[in-house]
Amino acid sequence: MSARDLYTTPVASTTWEVPASGAARFSWDYDDGRERLLSLYQKGKDKQWDSMKRIAWETEVDPYDALGVPDRSIAIFGTPHWERMNERERADVRRHVASWQFSQFLHGEQGAVICASRLVESVPDLDAKFYGATQVMDEARHVEIYSKFLREKLELIYPINDKLGRLLSDTLSDPQWDMPYLGMQVMIEGLALAAFGLIRDMTTKPLPKQILAYVMQDEARHVAFGRLALREHYRHISDAERREREDFVIEGCYLMQDRLRGTEVWENFGISEKESKALLDNSEAHKMFRGLLFSRLVPCVRDIGLWSERVQGVFADLGVLDLARQDLEVLMRQDEEVAEKLETEAARAEEQARKEEVDAVIAEAAAE
Ligand SMILES: [Fe+2]
Numbered sequence: 001m002s003a004r005d006l007y008t009t010p011v012a013s014t015t016w017e018v019p020a021s022g023a024a025r026f027s028w029d030y031d032d033g034r035e036r037l038l039s040l041y042q043k044g045k046d047k048q049w050d051s052m053k054r055i056a057w058e059t060e061v062d063p064y065d066a067l068g069v070p071d072r073s074i075a076i077f078g079t080p081h082w083e084r085m086n087e088r089e090r091a092d093v094r095r096h097v098a099s100w101q102f103s104q105f106l107h108g109e110q111g112a113v114i115c116a117s118r119l120v121e122s123v124p125d126l127d128a129k130f131y132g133a134t135q136v137m138d139e140a141r142h143v144e145i146y147s148k149f150l151r152e153k154l155e156l157i158y159p160i161n162d163k164l165g166r167l168l169s170d171t172l173s174d175p176q177w178d179m180p181y182l183g184m185q186v187m188i189e190g191l192a193l194a195a196f197g198l199i200r201d202m203t204t205k206p207l208p209k210q211i212l213a214y215v216m217q218d219e220a221r222h223v224a225f226g227r228l229a230l231r232e233h234y235r236h237i238s239d240a241e242r243r244e245r246e247d248f249v250i251e252g253c254y255l256m257q258d259r260l261r262g263t264e265v266w267e268n269f270g271i272s273e274k275e276s277k278a279l280l281d282n283s284e285a286h287k288m289f290r291g292l293l294f295s296r297l298v299p300c301v302r303d304i305g306l307w308s309e310r311v312q313g314v315f316a317d318l319g320v321l322d323l324a325r326q327d328l329e330v331l332m333r334q335d336e337e338v339a340e341k342l343e344t345e346a347a348r349a350e351e352q353a354r355k356e357e358v359d360a361v362i363a364e365a366a367a368e
């Protein structure tokens, strides 16, 4: 079946055009670049992987319980709407929620391919272009993976959330080279990364766990680059330029807060946007969930130096200011370790299976 037929609501067009502006920049300075950027580039090259081989795609997935997460993680759990539903309807909710989450990851990752390639085009330094080129490849792989998971395992795709779409088009239509990076790497992927982490740690199913852990291993490099490049750049910008970027972060945070409500899912179950918004805004569980989802974004914004009282005020308003103290280095290292551990376990399981196969053949031959 074509992906077009899997959308919950038919997409009007299979392409979306966002007008772009700004310069493509060449650099004639071929001398060695900055050491830390080049070592990230080297790491990016060393850690390339093939999603067709590394992920156990043959693993069966029940589309009605793809993630195996507790029902209380579903936003409408415990409400009269949930209580009224029979088991079949609840299974349908599980499938839609998982599809919606992974669809937004998918569209966001496509945004990341495009933003990373914009960065390669427009960033002035060659070392950053080199690094960006590895990220373009990483992001392409992420699109490939999420798309395959949705098409083959869930067989249901949600269109892009309109708030996510707006943040993406704001991000891409700005002519300055750092804006796609700020919008994509810090805001959109910062939030997505926290969501990946939550699901990775909550899911009881091996395939989504593998997918998320391996994608996060790449993202650890992307965040490290974003922090390095932006922190340095933002040291030298004017007050007006800083203010413009802070405005962008503030607007982006409110858009992301809206995006997290996922009202389009609930509309498919007869719950109006107004009602689901009220339900979620009064739900302690959703507030906690939202807090967790800002856990990567807030320390990163602080780290790159967009940390005025205004920005802090917005984070306080969203109830996420305390997260600024999170240590991103530690989180990133953990992300890499989780992926490495999973890979070792998978390799060991494969070795064991092969050994058993050989033992069976030997036993069979001896019995003849
Ligand atoms: Fe990505």
Ligand SMILES: [Fe+2]
Pocket (backbone or CB within 6 Å): 112, 139, 189, 218, 219, 222
């Ligand atoms: Fe990324």
